[in-house]
Amino acid sequence: MAKRTTVEVHQAEPCCAPVMTAPLQPEQAVDMAKMFKALGDPIRLRILSLIASSQDECCVCDLSSSFDLSAPTISYHLKVLREADLVDSDRRGTWVYYRPRTENLGRLSAILAVPGVPAVVGCS
């Protein structure tokens, strides 16, 4: 099964071997930990999943309405995700749109992959 149109390139840069395969180098560990730390908050995980599961992109106004948190707090979490290279943002007029950075999500997925267990991916 070949690749689909919008997502492709990604697994080209694994950046480092799966954690099950070889010890992580300290420098790579710092890099990866930065991303995992950004995922280490329930609110941010939900924000990311809202962004990633929306078609193409997602407006901040849609996000805010899903949480019982102040706007500055949502903005703060988005900044953390942005600085962890997990999402990209793009202002168009009054609104700001967010997109997932699938190449980095794929890297994180790959590094946790368990040999012999295909990390299945839903929806064919």
Next chain:
Amino acid sequence: MAKRTTVEVHQAEPCCAPVMTAPLQPEQAVDMAKMFKALGDPIRLRILSLIASSQDECCVCDLSSSFDLSAPTISYHLKVLREADLVDSDRRGTWVYYRPRTENLGRLSAILAVPGVPAVVGCS
């Protein structure tokens, strides 16, 4: 529903759809975030990769020698990984051995998987 062999149990319980596929439920997000938070520290990532990449299991004494940290600190990080259900420990005589909990590593990998991009494992 009975389990079969230990090898294949893993991907059986994805627990939730990949983040790219559907929004995470708050409760699941709390669950997953706990594990990601444990991975959000470079030292813990390296400890986990040492445990996971060793054959079968790994003694604490081998870990300590790889870091320039006090024994209590290593022990603290191991506790965090244990409480996040990412490793299991097992005392045999004087030494304590740690093993990765591959079923949960697999779950994390699966949740970050990008549709259309097989999170290939092993060889490349």
Next chain:
DNA sequence: TGAATGGATCGATCGCCATCGATATGGGAG
């Protein structure tokens, strides 16, 4: 039984993090 060693726990410290109200910035709408 007592000493020695591997690990875990305790208590303290210090820095970082999540949250908010207040304020700034950047674009439409009038």
Next chain:
DNA sequence: CTCCCATATCGATGGCGATCGATCCATTCA
């Protein structure tokens, strides 16, 4: 230009997290 709305930034605060020395617990060995 002026007002308003959507986001972002600032500053403060309360709480959690990483680290260490001291201490405790378990096991082996003399």
